[in-house]
Amino acid sequence: MVEVGIFLTMFVTIPIVLFTIILLLGNKLSKFTKRRVAEGKDILVIGGNLKQAKNYWKDNKHRYAGYNNVYFPNEISLKGFDGRRLVIILCGNYHENKITDSPVLSIYKQFGAVVIKE
Secondary structure, rough: HHHHHHHHHHHHHHHHHHHHHHHOOOHHHHHHHHHHOOOOOOEEOOOHHHHHHHHHHHHHHHHHOOOOOOHHHHHHHHHHOOHHHHHEOOOOOOOOOOHHHHHHHHHHHHHHEEEEEO
């Protein structure tokens, strides 16, 4: 009987401890989820201007492993992507860029594009 009690205690205690660790490391795990989000997808990096977007990508591309292609779009090159396979990274002063008001970008969001604001 004592052995059964110890066995059951282990199965109850271990999941509670693991759950607590996951809660405490929540911010650190978000970095891993960002990395996993980009696997096999195309990435659009949108900043206040082209230079800002390229500098952001140069400094942070290691955080998004497994991506297919990276694009720095203007309004002309924004069409032709599959919204289900798209990660949109908004960085810096992205609100100053005219692309963020584009109806094409909002359609991508409706079709399931992942949007990450940095």
